[in-house]
Amino acid sequence: MAFDDRERWEARYGRDTFEPERTPSEFLVAHAHLLHGRVLDVAAGSGRNALFLARCGLSVDAIDIAFAGLQRLRRTARAEGLSVRAVQADLDALPLPLERFDAIVNIRYLQRSLFGPMQRAVKPGGLIVFETFLIDQQTIGHPQHPEFLLQRGELRSAFRAFDLLEYEEGLFTSTGTRAFLARMLARRPDGPQD
16 A cells, blocks of 8 residues: 555544444344354554454454554453454565465455455455445445446455355445445365365
């Protein structure tokens, strides 16, 4: 991610008036009972999903480029005695470890260069929970740039080596907000990945 992106997120999370979203992804909540062990939350922001998973008793590694967002996450986790390891890193530069995680969560973030590394970072039998915006989102709101929007069927194709346990695309309403999303729950098959 470019340096100016980091500055933008630092400024957003660092504002005194910033009110973090506290409600975890409904798609994640619906499938949290299937997760266990060590979970990676990619682009965790101020931690709404990481904190939810930690409250479910999971050990969570939360990665984000913005230190200010992770500080908010750390304060909450410390106050509640939750197991969250917050790591500030640029996901363009940080190699994900091989077969380290029992699950990986990617909510409302798109970095196509992570598709392969995420598949290799989850253990055989491990799960990936992925939810992000479709190209149709341009018609109703943010984001607008195609770099941050999936084409229809793109996520399914990118994870075709995985067992798709659930996959859906369309217009969803969550906490009063509408968004065009692709949502996927996928399991890494046993055996080596290409």
